[in-house]
Amino acid sequence: MVSCNSVSVAPDCITKFNELKLNKKLKFIIYKLSDDNKEIVIEETSENGDWDFFREKLLKAESKNKMGKVGKGPRYAIYDFNYDLASGEGSRSKITFIAWSPDDAGIQPKMVYASSKDALKRALNGIATEFQANDDDDIEYQSVLKKVSKGGA
Amino acid sequence: MAAQTFNSSMQPTDVYGGDEVSAIVLDPGYSSIRAGFAGEDAPKSFVNSHYGLNSQARLVFGDDAIHNPSAGLEIRNPMSKEGIVEDWDTATSLWEYAITSRLTSFKQADPRTNGMNDDNKDLEMQMEVVEGEEKALEEHPLLMTETAWNTTKNREKSIEIAMESWGCPAFWLARNSVMAAFGAGRATALVVDVGASTASVIGIHDGLILKKSVQKSNLGGNWLSSQLRSLFASQDPPLELIPHYMIASKTPVDAGAPPQAVYRKYEKDPSDSFRALEEERVLTEFKESVVQVWSGPGRLNSMNATGSNNLDYARSQPGRVFEFPDGANQMWGVERFTVAEGMWDEKAALPVPNEAPGTKMTIPEMVRASISAVDMDLRAHLLQNIVVTGGTTLVNGFTDRLNNELMAMYPGARIKIQAAGLTAERRFGSWIGGSILGSLGTFHQMWISKAEYQEFGASVVEKRCK
Numbered sequence: 001m002v003s004c005n006s007v008s009v010a011p012d013c014i015t016k017f018n019e020l021k022l023n024k025k026l027k028f029i030i031y032k033l034s035d036d037n038k039e040i041v042i043e044e045t046s047e048n049g050d051w052d053f054f055r056e057k058l059l060k061a062e063s064k065n066k067m068g069k070v071g072k073g074p075r076y077a078i079y080d081f082n083y084d085l086a087s088g089e090g091s092r093s094k095i096t097f098i099a100w101s102p103d104d105a106g107i108q109p110k111m112v113y114a115s116s117k118d119a120l121k122r123a124l125n126g127i128a129t130e131f132q133a134n135d136d137d138d139i140e141y142q143s144v145l146k147k148v149s150k151g152g153a
Numbered sequence: 154m155a156a157q158t159f160n161s162s163m164q165p166t167d168v169y170g171g172d173e174v175s176a177i178v179l180d181p182g183y184s185s186i187r188a189g190f191a192g193e194d195a196p197k198s199f200v201n202s203h204y205g206l207n208s209q210a211r212l213v214f215g216d217d218a219i220h221n222p223s224a225g226l227e228i229r230n231p232m233s234k235e236g237i238v239e240d241w242d243t244a245t246s247l248w249e250y251a252i253t254s255r256l257t258s259f260k261q262a263d264p265r266t267n268g269m270n271d272d273n274k275d276l277e278m279q280m281e282v283v284e285g286e287e288k289a290l291e292e293h294p295l296l297m298t299e300t301a302w303n304t305t306k307n308r309e310k311s312i313e314i315a316m317e318s319w320g321c322p323a324f325w326l327a328r329n330s331v332m333a334a335f336g337a338g339r340a341t342a343l344v345v346d347v348g349a350s351t352a353s354v355i356g357i358h359d360g361l362i363l364k365k366s367v368q369k370s371n372l373g374g375n376w377l378s379s380q381l382r383s384l385f386a387s388q389d390p391p392l393e394l395i396p397h398y399m400i401a402s403k404t405p406v407d408a409g410a411p412p413q414a415v416y417r418k419y420e421k422d423p424s425d426s427f428r429a430l431e432e433e434r435v436l437t438e439f440k441e442s443v444v445q446v447w448s449g450p451g452r453l454n455s456m457n458a459t460g461s462n463n464l465d466y467a468r469s470q471p472g473r474v475f476e477f478p479d480g481a482n483q484m485w486g487v488e489r490f491t492v493a494e495g496m497w498d499e500k501a502a503l504p505v506p507n508e509a510p511g512t513k514m515t516i517p518e519m520v521r522a523s524i525s526a527v528d529m530d531l532r533a534h535l536l537q538n539i540v541v542t543g544g545t546t547l548v549n550g551f552t553d554r555l556n557n558e559l560m561a562m563y564p565g566a567r568i569k570i571q572a573a574g575l576t577a578e579r580r581f582g583s584w585i586g587g588s589i590l591g592s593l594g595t596f597h598q599m600w601i602s603k604a605e606y607q608e609f610g611a612s613v614v615e616k617r618c619k
Contacts, residue, residue, distance in 0.1 A: 006598040038595050074338060101338030103571060110338030111589040117340045118359055132339055132538060
């Protein structure tokens with residue numbers, strides 16, 4: 001038992017992940033929790049490989065708290081991250097899992113996303129690396145490049 | 154999580170289904186017990202963990218009762234100095250008081266219990282009542298929090314009490330550090346938790362405690378109180394700490410002048426333990442309004458970049474006036490800083506009677522020990538996700554100092570500290586986390602049901618609540 005609740009993962013979440021992994025067309029998938037917090041579903045998939053396009057999506061993500069008030073929202077994302085090796089030995093591609101939970105989101109959505117994360121992670125087979133991100137800086141391209149490449153870029 | 158099977162008569166939804174759940178969240182600590190309904194923003198019940206034993210050997214609970222100087226009370230605490238239960242009989246009664254005095258008596262008014270009149274539920278409940286006498290929590294699943302170092306025996310005892318004494322239909326034990334991490338939006342974090350009796354540093358990865366990373370010491374709020382006592386004793390003349398109940402009236406005096414107060418007389422002097430409890434209230438006020446952690450960089454006793462001593466700089470900072478219950482008041486200058494310095498620099502700790510100096514790990518040292526006990530790959534991750542929680546971390550300057558100490562300890566590493574800005578989130582972090590978790594529809598499959606308990610016994614808690 002790692003995750004602390006039994007949220008379910010919509011089958012589509014896995015289908016699209018496998019599509020990204022095998023067909024190499026999709027660049028990212030953003031996942032969210034359904035409004036009743038019972039299921040993880042796909043919010044968006046995209047073939048756009050521009051990091052800042054993706055980053056903007058996370059920064060604009062919203063969640064409702066239990067009173068229905070809308071505020072910043074956490075998300076999960078899969079990003080097919082490509083980078084060139086500094087050694088000049090070609091490029092690498094890493095399927096990266098991102099747990100996005102902005103510090104200025106409400107405590108309820110943060111709690112729900114953190115305790116449900118493992119359900120999604122376990123459903124997706126073939127994640128190369130993962131990180132948590134909690135503010136704008138954490139998802140700056142350079143900081144992500146450093147994390148994903150472990151300094152190899 | 155292991156799949157559970159329920160036969161049709163004990164479908165979880167029949168007993169505590171989906172969003173109708175009115176689970177109770179109980180978060181017991183050394184200084185206070187937090188209890189309330191899952192889904193609410195703050196614990197409705199906040200009860201002192203100290204209790205009174207009166208001359209007729211009866212127990213009295215709650216702040217309204219234990220601060221009465223005429224009652225001849227001995228003040229005790231069922232928790233050990235490590236924040237785990239020592240005296241189960243009393244802890245059970247005290248927690249029951251915390252729950253029933255403020256929560257279950259409001260049952261009628263709680264909207265979530267209004268839907269409880271559905272046919273089969275009613276039947277079940279009536280049958281239970283017929284079977285035995287009515288128990289305190291027969292309608293409420295109970296989510297309880299515990300420390301990372303709770304013992305197996307204690308964990309089993311918790312479920313026994315929930316099921317046997319209180320008749321709970323379902324139970325779950327959650328680690329308070331994990332709740333605090335989740336509440337900060339992190340499944341992986343290094344939790345620095347400084348409460349009343351214990352300071353701890355705990356690494357968490359994907360919602361699980363990394364056992365080897367658990368560090369704890371007594372550098373919490375009570376230790377800070379002992380530093381204040383040492384400070385007061387070292388004044389010239391020594392400052393006597395007189396709690397409010399001893400004062401009948403007072404006349405304002407100038408700063409530093411002897412107090413002019415009329416003292417109350419009691420037929421029988423209240424016990425030492427009573428006095429200690431009341432002194433602690435004054436010390437708490439002092440901690441909240443006067444004490445300041447030297448925020449760094451560097452230690453209070455070290456040189457700064459300009460070549461002068463930080464202590465000199467601290468001396469030049471404006472002081473704070475504190476008025477004691479007897480009217481004595483004075484300006485506290487550099488002492489505001491020195492009393493908290495021992496949490497960061499063991500040599501700076503003021504001597505405490507019956508305690509060998511320099512025998513405990515400071516907070517930065519606990520972080521170091523905790524980080525070096527985990528996998529290399531995880532270290533950077535934990536340092537970027539430090540979650541600060543617990544009432545004592547609200548002492549001014551705490552988070553800044555922690556940040557400065559860690560930046561010096563791990564040059565080049567990215568240090569990121571997350572501390573809730575709201576006082577309530579910092580003090581009740583683990584209760585709030587439990588409250589949100591316990592209110593999720595998807596959590597109800599996690600509960601250990603009464604049927605499971607009856608089938609597997611108390612040891613089920615070790616298997617299910619990791």
